[in-house]
Amino acid sequence: MEKTEEIKKRLKDLFVSQNLAVLATHQDGQPYTSLVAFAATDDLKHIFFVTPRATRKFANLTADSRVAVLVNSSINQPSDFHQAVSVTVVGSAEEINGPEREQHLQNYVAKHPHLVDFAKSPTCALVRVTAKSYYMVKNFQNVMELHITE
Amino acid sequence: MNLIVPASKVDDKDSKRIGGKGYALASLAKKGFNIPETLCVTKEVYNEYVTRTGLRERILLELHRKEFKEMRWEEIWDCATRIRNMFLRTPMPAELEASLKDAIASRLSGKSVVVRSSAPEEDAASSSFAGLHESYLNIEGTDAVLEHIRKVWASLWSDAALLYRQEIGLDVEKSSMAVVLQEIVVGDRSGVAFTENPNDRSQGVIESVYGLNQGLVDGEIEPDRWIMDRMKKKIITHIPAKRKQWIIPFKNGVQLSPLPDTMSNQPPLSPKEAHNVFALAMKAEDFFKTPQDVEWTFRDNDLFVLQSRPITTASSKTSEDNRSWYLSLHRSFENLKGLRKKIEEDLIPGMIAEANHLAEIDLAILSDHNLSEEIKRRWEINHKWVNIYWEEFIPFAHGVRLFGQVYNDVMHPEDPYEFIDLLTRTDMASLERNRMLEDLAAHIRNDHHLREQLKEGRYPDVELVFTRKMDNFIKQFGDLTCAVTGGKQCVLGTDPLVKILLEMAAHPSTASADRKSNRTAALIEKFLNQFDEDKRSEANEMLELARTSYQLRDDDNIYLGRIEAQLMAAIQAARHRLEDQKQKKGDAVEPNVLSELLADLDHRAKTSSPYKNTPSPTLEIKPRQLIGQPAGPGISRGKARVIQQHTDLSDFKFGEVLVCDAVDPNMTFVIPLASGVVERRGGMLIHGAIIAREYGLPCVTGIPDATELIKTGNEITVDGYLGIVTVGPEEI
Numbered sequence: 102m103e104k105t106e107e108i109k110k111r112l113k114d115l116f117v118s119q120n121l122a123v124l125a126t127h128q129d130g131q132p133y134t135s136l137v138a139f140a141a142t143d144d145l146k147h148i149f150f151v152t153p154r155a156t157r158k159f160a161n162l163t164a165d166s167r168v169a170v171l172v173n174s175s176i177n178q179p180s181d182f183h184q185a186v187s188v189t190v191v192g193s194a195e196e197i198n199g200p201e202r203e204q205h206l207q208n209y210v211a212k213h214p215h216l217v218d219f220a221k222s223p224t225c226a227l228v229r230v231t232a233k234s235y236y237m238v239k240n241f242q243n244v245m246e247l248h249i250t251e
Numbered sequence: 252m253n254l255i256v257p258a259s260k261v262d263d264k265d266s267k268r269i270g271g272k273g274y275a276l277a278s279l280a281k282k283g284f285n286i287p288e289t290l291c292v293t294k295e296v297y298n299e300y301v302t303r304t305g306l307r308e309r310i311l312l313e314l315h316r317k318e319f320k321e322m323r324w325e326e327i328w329d330c331a332t333r334i335r336n337m338f339l340r341t342p343m344p345a346e347l348e349a350s351l352k353d354a355i356a357s358r359l360s361g362k363s364v365v366v367r368s369s370a371p372e373e374d375a376a377s378s379s380f381a382g383l384h385e386s387y388l389n390i391e392g393t394d395a396v397l398e399h400i401r402k403v404w405a406s407l408w409s410d411a412a413l414l415y416r417q418e419i420g421l422d423v424e425k426s427s428m429a430v431v432l433q434e435i436v437v438g439d440r441s442g443v444a445f446t447e448n449p450n451d452r453s454q455g456v457i458e459s460v461y462g463l464n465q466g467l468v469d470g471e472i473e474p475d476r477w478i479m480d481r482m483k484k485k486i487i488t489h490i491p492a493k494r495k496q497w498i499i500p501f502k503n504g505v506q507l508s509p510l511p512d513t514m515s516n517q518p519p520l521s522p523k524e525a526h527n528v529f530a531l532a533m534k535a536e537d538f539f540k541t542p543q544d545v546e547w548t549f550r551d552n553d554l555f556v557l558q559s560r561p562i563t564t565a566s567s568k569t570s571e572d573n574r575s576w577y578l579s580l581h582r583s584f585e586n587l588k589g590l591r592k593k594i595e596e597d598l599i600p601g602m603i604a605e606a607n608h609l610a611e612i613d614l615a616i617l618s619d620h621n622l623s624e625e626i627k628r629r630w631e632i633n634h635k636w637v638n639i640y641w642e643e644f645i646p647f648a649h650g651v652r653l654f655g656q657v658y659n660d661v662m663h664p665e666d667p668y669e670f671i672d673l674l675t676r677t678d679m680a681s682l683e684r685n686r687m688l689e690d691l692a693a694h695i696r697n698d699h700h701l702r703e704q705l706k707e708g709r710y711p712d713v714e715l716v717f718t719r720k721m722d723n724f725i726k727q728f729g730d731l732t733c734a735v736t737g738g739k740q741c742v743l744g745t746d747p748l749v750k751i752l753l754e755m756a757a758h759p760s761t762a763s764a765d766r767k768s769n770r771t772a773a774l775i776e777k778f779l780n781q782f783d784e785d786k787r788s789e790a791n792e793m794l795e796l797a798r799t800s801y802q803l804r805d806d807d808n809i810y811l812g813r814i815e816a817q818l819m820a821a822i823q824a825a826r827h828r829l830e831d832q833k834q835k836k837g838d839a840v841e842p843n844v845l846s847e848l849l850a851d852l853d854h855r856a857k858t859s860s861p862y863k864n865t866p867s868p869t870l871e872i873k874p875r876q877l878i879g880q881p882a883g884p885g886i887s888r889g890k891a892r893v894i895q896q897h898t899d900l901s902d903f904k905f906g907e908v909l910v911c912d913a914v915d916p917n918m919t920f921v922i923p924l925a926s927g928v929v930e931r932r933g934g935m936l937i938h939g940a941i942i943a944r945e946y947g948l949p950c951v952t953g954i955p956d957a958t959e960l961i962k963t964g965n966e967i968t969v970d971g972y973l974g975i976v977t978v979g980p981e982e983i
Contacts, residue, residue, distance in 0.1 A: 128982070155888075155968040155977040156876070214305025215312060222972040224886045 108247055109145060112235060115174060115186055116141035116148075120213065123171040124150065126161035126194075133161055139170070140212040146249065148190060148230040149197075149209050151220045159226060166193040170230055186239045192232040202227055254296045254347075255354040258289035268293040270369030270429035275539070275559050282538055284531075284556050288434040290358050294371055294427040296347065297404055303344045310334055310408060311424065316878055316974070317933070317953060319417055324410065325934035326953050328652065329880060331410045332935075336659050336667035338405035343397060351400070355393050355432065363389045363435040363500065366399040367558070368406060370428045383412045384428070388465055389435050389500045396432065402660070404428050436555050437500055438548025440519040442467060442474060444532035445562055447481070447542035454487065455479040457528055459519045461510055462497030464546060464557075471507065471583060472496055475518050477525045484529060486522055494519075502783070527554060535559045582649045584793060590647045591796055594803065598643060602636060602810040606737070609817035614824040622825055623844045629818040630852070636814050644807045650800030651936055654793055661781045666884070668935050671944055673774050673794065674801035680809040681916045681942060684728045684736075685923055691720055692755035702756060705749050721748075728920075729816060734897040736812035736917045738819050747901030754924060758905045805938060808916040825849055874960040874978045880933055881974035882940035883950030889926040891965045891978075893958050894918070908969055910961045914939030922946055927969035929976055931957040943971075951976050 122139040125132060135158040137150040148170055152159050162168055173187035197205060206227055210217050219225060235247040256265060261277035269277070269291035280286050301307040313330055322330070343351070368384030385406035387399045406412065407428045416423060442459030458467060458474035466472035476490040494515040498505050520528065531554060532545040539561065546557040582590070609629065617625060651674065658670035694717045695702050704711055711718055725739065731748045733741035775794065782790045825845045892907040894900060900921050903909070908927040911918070919942045922928070926948065930939040933953025943950035949971030954960075961967060961978060968977040 153970060153973060153975065153977070155886075155970060155975075157981050160981040215308035217305070217309070219973065222970075224970045224972045 105247075108237065108245060111186065112145055112188060112237065112247070113141075113143065115172060115188060116145075119172050119174060122148070122150070124158060125169040125171070126158050127165065128157070128161050133157060137170075138213050138216060139172070140209045142208075145235070146232060148192075148232065149205055150228050150230075151209065151216070151225050152228060153222075153224050154226050155224070159228075162194040162228065163196075166195060168192065168194045168230060182241050186237065188238070189236040190230065190232050191234050191236070192230045194228050194230045196226045197229045205229070254293055254299070254350060256291045256293065257358055258286065258291060261291060265291070265293075267371055268295065268429065270294065270371045270431070271560065272367060272369035272558055273429055273431045274369075276431065276433075276556075278538070279535065279556055279559060284535070285554065286433075286556050287436045288358060288362070290354060290432040291369070292351070292400060292430040292432060294429040296351070297427050297429070299347055300343055300401075300404070303347070304341050306337055306341055309337055313337075314413075314423060316880065317955070319413075321955060322953075323933055324414075325936065326880065327413055328410045329933070329935045331408055331413060332652075332655065332659070333667050334408040335402075335405040335656075336663070338401045339398075339659060339663045340665070341401075343401070348397060351397060352393050355396060359396075359432060359434060363391045363437075364396055365431075365433045365435050365557075366390055366396060366403055367431040367433065368403045368428060369431045370407060370426070383409065383415055385409070388463060388505050389503065391503055395503055400430050400432075403430050433557070435500070436548055436550050436557070438463060438550045438555070441546075441548040441557075442519070442528070444528050444545045444547060445542070446529075446532045446536040446545070447562060448478070449562070453481055455481050455529060455532070457520070457525055457532075459525075459528075460492075460497060461494065461514050461519050462499050463505060464498075464548065465505060466496065466498040466507065468546075471585065472498070475520070477520070477529075479525075479529050481533075484526070484533070486525060489518065489522075489525075491518060524549070531556065532559075582646055582653070584653060584796075587647065587650045587653065587796055587800070588792075590643060591650070591799055594643060594647055595799065598639060599803075599806075599810065602814060605632060605636070606810070606813040606817060609814070614821055619828070619843060619845050622821065622828070623848045626818070626821045626825060626848060626852070629821050633815050633818045636811055640807060640811055644803060647800055648804050648936070650796045651804070654797030654800075657790070657793060658778060662778060669774070670797075671801075671935070671941075672771055673778065674798050675771050675945060679802050679945075680806045681919050682945060684724075684809075685920060687720070687724050687728075688752065688755065688920060689760060689923060691717065691724065692752050693760065694720070695752055695756035696760075702753070705753060708746075710749075724748075731901070731920060732898070733816060733819065734917060735815040735819065736809045737816035738812075739816075740823065741819070741897070747898070750901045751903065751920065751924070754903065754905055758924075801941070804936065805916045805941060808938070812917050822849065822852065877954045877957070877960065877976045877978065879929075879951040879954035879957075879974050879976065880935065881971055882930075882935050882937075882952040883928065883943040883948055883971045885927075885947065885949035885971045886969065887927040887949050888966065888968045891929075891961050891963055891967045893961055893963045895958065899963075908967055909939075910957055910963075910967075911939065912958050913937075914942070916942075922948070927951075927967075927971070929954060929957055929961065929967070929969060931955065 120138055121136055124135045124137045126135070127133060137152065139148050139150045141148045170190040171187065172190070173185055175181040175185040175187070206220055209227070210220050213220070232249055234249060237245045237247065256269060258273070258277040258280045261269060261274065266274045273291040276286055276289050277291065280289070301310070313333055317326070365386060365388050367386040370384060385403055387402065390396050390399050407426055413423070416426065440459060440461055441464035442457060443464065445456045448454035448456050457477040457479060460467045460472050460474045467474045473492040475492045478487040479485065480487050494510055496507055497510045499508055528547055531547065532543055535543045535545050535556065539559070542562045543559050544562045545559045548555050548557055609632070612625070614622060614625065655670045658664070658673070659667055662669070695705065701711065701717060725748070729737040730739045731751065732738065778794070779787055779790055826849065829846055829849070887908070889906050889908045891910045892899070892903050893910045897918070900918060903921040903924055905924045906926050907924070908929060909921060909925045910929045911931070913932040914928065914930055914937070916938050919938065922942050923946070928939045928943040928948055928950040930937065930952040931954055934940065935952070937952060940950050940952055949969045951969055951971060951974050954976060961976070965978050966980060970977070
């Protein structure tokens with residue numbers, strides 16, 4: 102069995118290698134998914150993304166902060182079934198304002214330099230997802246859970 | 252692999268990396284031609300830069316906001332402007348900068364250089380990018396050279412280059428650019444030599460000017476010309492020029508100066524020198540085995556080759572879209588100065604006089620025959636001014652663009668359209684009209700009795716300050732029923748002017764468009780301070796020209812509208828007269844000169860309308876988020892008011908978003924009521940964007956099918972920062 106440190110490394114590698122994640126929110130119980138460009142912190146506590154405030158996903162997560170985020174390494178090939186790793190993050194989302202925002206935004210833009218204009222638009226919110234637990238799937242059916250405890 | 256290669260060290264396998272221009276120079280150097288010291292900055296440097304800074308993806312995101320084929324030329328220009336600003340604002344990664352600096356220091360230390368484009372796709376015999384990409388002369392200092400390398404790279408994405416690559420089917424995703432750094436040889440005489448005259452293959456042509464040859468290449472200076480016999484290698488004729496100016500090095504750049512008298516009386520080349528130049532060009536042709544276009548210069552009687560490339564026959568301008576016509580709108584500063592004089596002193600007063608003169612004619616006393624002649628005459632007059640509009644006014648609009656580029660080059664602003672804030676003028680005719688409307692609305696707001704009267708549809712019959720002001724307004728701008736300014740009674744039985752005024756009066760006075768003046772003054776000062784004293788007046792002149800150009804973009808439509816309104820007034824008079832005749836005589840009225848003319852005009856007029864009239868598709872498509880161009884910063888939310896025809900404007904309510912196919916200045920009287928502007932036609936410098944910026948309203952332009960996808964009453968969010976419009980409620 103993989104040790105905690107190995108799992109953490111695997112998660113970190115996946116988060117560095119992938120640019121896009123699927124965000125799940127809901128509206129009155131109706132699930133709703135969106136694709137977002139994300140960046141994760143090294144300590145695996147947080148995932149950040151940017152969204153215009155006029156979007157459904159933003160309205161949904163404002164109404165209920167509980168969200169899930171899926172990151173995976175599939176490449177749309179048969180080999181995905183034995184090679185791809187997929188991670189579901191469950192946690193709560195909030196918009197970040199104030200002095201913290203600038204620092205986190207810089208890290209975000211460092212990962213997605215081409216999104217600089219989008220990320221810095223005054224109409225966009227920087228959203229932070231605080232992870233409660235990770236569910237990692239690999240080798241097709243092998244599922245490991247990682248719960249964050251303070 | 253070396254990222255930077257001196258011309259003398261280039262070998263065959265480098266040809267793809269250093270571009271046609273660099274490779275041709277290196278080949279000539281090897282063959283013993285006299286060329287200036289030259290460094291080739293390979294395309295890998297470009298690729299490294301755009302990849303590591305994230306620019307590659309930003310450029311492609313920008314280019315893919317919309318299908319390229321659907322973009323108007325203005326949108327392509329905007330796109331190019333934003334991309335150019337990205338290059339200006341993105342420094343080179345430190346390592347890359349260090350290796351470039353080392354190479355420049357070892358070969359070109361302390362020398363002024365020319366920074367030339369050398370795109371790998373350039374100069375191939377099958378495609379000619381000649382003149383599409385930029386070159387910069389007389390650049391001093393390593394930092395300045397590095398900055399100009401970025402500018403040359405940016406020119407890979409100029410409007411002209413984008414259109415040309417599209418036309419010949421090159422993949423933009425694979426485009427890259429090598430650069431040639433060449434020691435500047437300050438020649439006293441320069442020119443080009445074509446070893447084969449495209450009009451007569453037995454001949455060659457030499458063109459020559461005093462000083463540097465940039466003026467010749469740009470077409471600013473008329474050259475002396477020699478027609479050569481290819482076989483006998485002899486001069487057939489010499490066609491002297493009126494030699495008045497030359498281009499000479501000046502600080503970090505060059506400048507156009509008057510030519511000293513001693514030179515203006517003397518051709519730049521003696522017959523013997525012309526022979527030498529031609530012999531050199533023929534030698535290049537022998538070497539490359541195809542007719543050459545050689546740029547050369549004499550310094551103290553030493554002849555240098557600056558570049559040599561295959562002659563390309565003028566590219567076939569068979570392209571069906573007229574976007575390439577727009578490229579001809581790129582005008583030089585000198586050309587625009589001349590145009591400004593003509594427009595201000597001649598054309599605008601002419602238009603005003605024409606409209607006033609027509610307004611004085613009493614149509615009621617004309618016989619049917621004379622009225623029909625008058626309509627024909629007005630049709631011709633209107634037609635004449637429309638042509639002048641396209642030939643003189645539209646090209647003059649380039650003054651704004653020219654200034655924009657200079658401003659961005661000097662200021663590197665975060666917002667590539669900051670320059671528009673320096674051009675704001677409160678004396679634009681459309682703003683003057685809107686101020687008068689606000690004044691009239693204030694009367695209604697403050698006078699309960701008047702308000703009630705107007706609401707009941709009764710117009711005050713006593714002479715009031717208000718009625719006098721109304722008459723004055725209608726005299727100047729019409730009653731707002733017509734699609735052109737100055738027209739009256741285009742729609743019977745409605746009174747849009749009163750409707751709009753009541754709506755304005757029902758709400759507190761909206762922000763006036765004057766509030767930006769302080770910021771404008773500060774920006775202007777900051778801009779002018781970037782120039783040394785001797786260059787400041789030229790910069791100021793360019794700014795003034797741009798301000799005039801900016802104002803005219805709006806005003807010309809209004810002046811033109813007044814002339815068109817006079818044509819419409821005559822047509823209207825004819826219609827009323829026919830109606831009257833019908834009433835008197837019943838249906839027994841014979842077709843006469845007036846009815847025939849009107850039928851003919853109806854037929855002709857069907858072609859142009861600013862409102863798109865395509866039927867809605869049967870499949871229901873519901874938009875949620877539409878992407879266009881960010882054309883006025885800000886965000887707002889409101890109900891959409893979609894304008895399908897001019898009369899829809901009179902229903903405009905406070906706080907609504909104006910959604911339109913193409914805003915023109917004759918429609919912008921509703922702007923003081925609006926909370927945002929959305930337009931199908933794209934561009935940053937179109938009327939909708941201009942007036943939205945004046946009022947500080949968020950604006951998004953270039954949304955295909957905006958007036959079909961968005962419906963009146965839809966709740967929409969206009970994000971003028973990102974250029975997106977979000978439609979409808981959030982329910983899934």
